Amino acid sequence: MTKIRQRTRPEPDREPRTQYAALPWRRTPEGAVEVLLVTSRETRRWVIPKGWPIKKLKPAAAAAQEAFEEAGLSGTMGKAVGDYHYDKRLRSGRTQHVRVRVFPLLVAEEHPAWPEMDQRERRWTAPAHAAELVDEPELKLLIAAFNPNG
Known part of the structure; x- marks a missing residue:
């Protein structure tokens, strides 16, 4: 017997929207x-720098812009390493389902000043420890599996 799934249209604010994120990384000595x-x-909460698409910027460039604004970082962006999902609470009190495309950022410079420096803390740590610090289950897996060598 085959089960037939009835498709229902999700509420408009439940349609996944896309954000772009940077996964900043470096090598220790x-x-x-x-x-x-x-x-x-x-x-x-501990997160990676992310934000909504920016007009006239490709996804990786938008992620790089978020890394500068939120963490004061710049460097070389790589190809996307995966996606994760989370529910963002909107000002209206409703919830928006969000898909986040993640790009690795090989950090070349940590700027001494950046736009959100008074609003955020930043922390360098091993990927396994970083995975323990974040809340989103798919982001935990993505960080724990991160391997810049491919």
Whole structure:
């Protein structure tokens, strides 16, 4: 017997919207990989820099812009390493389902000043520890599996 799924149209604010994120990383002098997390502005949870699409910027460039604004970082963007999903609470109190495309950012420079420096903390740590610090299950997996060598 085959089950037939009835498709229902989700509420308009449940349609997934896309954001772009940077997964900043570097190598220690010993050759180990570290990734950088920042705190979210409102809940102070550990996250990676991310934001909505920016007109006239390709996805990787938008992610790089978020890394500069939120963490004061610049460097070389790589190809997307995956996606994760989360539910964003909107000002209206409703929830928006969001798909986040993640691009690795090999950090070349940590700027001494950046737009959101008074609103966020940043922390370099090993990917396994960073995965423990973030809340989103798919982001945990993505960070834990991160390998800049491919």
